[in-house]
Amino acid sequence: MTRTVVMWFRRDLRLADLPALQAAAADGANVVPLFVVDPTFARAGLARRAFMAEALQALDDSAGSALVYRHGKPSSVVATLAAEVGASAVYVSGDHSPYGRARDAEVARALDEAGTHLVEVGTPYAVQPGAVVKADGRPYSVFSPFSRAWRRHRWPEPGGVPEVDWCGAPSVPCDGPPDLPQVDIDFTGAGEAAAHAQWEAFLPRIATYKEDRDLPALDATSRLSAALKWGLVHPRQLLADLGTGEGDESFATELAWREFYADVVHHRPRGGWENLDRRMDAMPVDTDEEARSRMRRWAAGLTGYPIVDAGMRQLLATGWMHNRVRMVVASFLVKDLHLPWQWGARHFMGHLIDGDLASNSLGWQWVAGTGTDAAPYFRIFNPTTQGRRFDPEGDYVRRWVPELAAIKGAGVHEPGLRRPDDYPPPMVDHRSERDEALLRYRVVTSGSR
DNA sequence: TTTTGAGTTGTTCGA
DNA sequence: GTCGAACAACTCAAA
Numbered sequence A: 001m002t003r004t005v006v007m008w009f010r011r012d013l014r015l016a017d018l019p020a021l022q023a024a025a026a027d028g029a030n031v032v033p034l035f036v037v038d039p040t041f042a043r044a045g046l047a048r049r050a051f052m053a054e055a056l057q058a059l060d061d062s063a064g065s066a067l068v069y070r071h072g073k074p075s076s077v078v079a080t081l082a083a084e085v086g087a088s089a090v091y092v093s094g095d096h097s098p099y100g101r102a103r104d105a106e107v108a109r110a111l112d113e114a115g116t117h118l119v120e121v122g123t124p125y126a127v128q129p130g131a132v133v134k135a136d137g138r139p140y141s142v143f144s145p146f147s148r149a150w151r152r153h154r155w156p157e158p159g160g161v162p163e164v165d166w167c168g169a170p171s172v173p174c175d176g177p178p179d180l181p182q183v184d185i186d187f188t189g190a191g192e193a194a195a196h197a198q199w200e201a202f203l204p205r206i207a208t209y210k211e212d213r214d215l216p217a218l219d220a221t222s223r224l225s226a227a228l229k230w231g232l233v234h235p236r237q238l239l240a241d242l243g244t245g246e247g248d249e250s251f252a253t254e255l256a257w258r259e260f261y262a263d264v265v266h267h268r269p270r271g272g273w274e275n276l277d278r279r280m281d282a283m284p285v286d287t288d289e290e291a292r293s294r295m296r297r298w299a300a301g302l303t304g305y306p307i308v309d310a311g312m313r314q315l316l317a318t319g320w321m322h323n324r325v326r327m328v329v330a331s332f333l334v335k336d337l338h339l340p341w342q343w344g345a346r347h348f349m350g351h352l353i354d355g356d357l358a359s360n361s362l363g364w365q366w367v368a369g370t371g372t373d374a375a376p377y378f379r380i381f382n383p384t385t386q387g388r389r390f391d392p393e394g395d396y397v398r399r400w401v402p403e404l405a406a407i408k409g410a411g412v413h414e415p416g417l418r419r420p421d422d423y424p425p426p427m428v429d430h431r432s433e434r435d436e437a438l439l440r441y442r443v444v445t446s447g448s449r
Numbered sequence B: 001t002t003t004t005g006a007g008t009t010g011t012t013c014g015a
Numbered sequence C: 001g002t003c004g005a006a007c008a009a010c011t012c013a014a015a
Helices: A019-027 A039-043 A046-062 A074-085 A098-113 A143-152 A192-212 A225-229 A235-241 A246-267 A278-282 A289-300 A306-318 A323-336 A341-351 A357-368 A383-390 A395-400 A409-413 A430-444
Strands: A004-009 A030-037 A068-071 A089-092 A118-120
Touching: A004 A019, A004 A074, A019 A030, A019 A089, A019 A118, A030 A046, A030 A074, A046 A192, A068 A074, A074 A098, A089 A098, A098 A118, A143 A246, A192 A225, A192 A235, A192 A246, A235 A246, A246 A357, A278 A430, A289 A306, A289 A323, A289 A341, A306 A323, A306 A341, A306 A383, A306 A395, A306 A409, A323 A341, A323 A357, A323 A383, A323 A430, A341 A357, A383 A409, A395 A409
Parallel strands: A004 A030, A004 A089, A030 A068, A089 A118
Antiparallel strands: none
């Protein structure tokens, strides 16, 4: 009798270099590819769900259209399917998010009761979260030492595409694919092949990555954040392709950040929505109706600070924002508008195609000074200075804020300049809000009043 | 246990 | 215009 196993895809939507799939193929002659449309997806933004739906379509195409969709709560749906097809095991790649861990524990219990089991092989990270530890066995809380230890850690070479006997749709009953939300965004191919093509196109330009990655007007970043989020490519593949130039090193460091934040959330899952540094809970933030109105102006890209507005509009229009600009808009929300970083993080999660709890929340905590590093209270971005420095020609701003299209050069960043009637004046005065932020910070520093 | 050096991404001010 | 110092004090990591 032929053995059957289930390969349950979640956030590793690829066939190449997927240890869980290799293990599934080695274990059973027949592999049922499964994707569960979890009701909790409704909480994710439309853009991310649209990206996911496209990536799933690509996965289905490369798996001989055998992908089985089931809608419902994973703990019941997975066990039901496993029983239906008589699977001896359900293979998954690790999901280390707080929700993913709780879900998988529940699914594992349900499968055990049904006489089969959940087999977790591999993770979406080069090094499994929790595996990099200090000499005393405790986790790192500072990036640089983590990064050094992480680089010393070895990871396997990328694997290929295994020979798989797909056994799913149409002989196994299916629900439909997830709804494809109607969003007006061109993802330029949300799939495994497209991600590899994107990487191949980026690699020749990596030599200038170190400096140019900070200039949002250029297309100098890899743009692989969503591909990494959805596992269209594994970071160890990227690491294996890197050379030794300073651009390559710089890129590896960015991957290390992704691994570091996953590690932090692995050890401290509550850091997803709570201050890691609980002393910062005493920091006063505004949450009244007036604050909510400030929030809406920020979210809509109507702050009157061109680089901030450009970033917020790029996010709404494309589901992605350049990293440098993410820091600028985040600093503006926290330090100029005095709003809780969680509000900004929630907005990002609602719109980013690459939205990932660990990277997003801890990135916000870094800006807010509530995170893992010693937060220098003086790290307050000046949106005008940042604009001049990182968008020196003003091209990025003009691309996303058409009201300013007629203003030439770096002049677009100047708040004092006469502006068209349809573009708002600065909603706050950066200089005074900077002082206000410093004042509020002083409330939580020991020793001073 | 103690000590030492370091800590992604900044801004402002005054010489 | 350029440059270096100041902006606090603390915690972490490792010797």
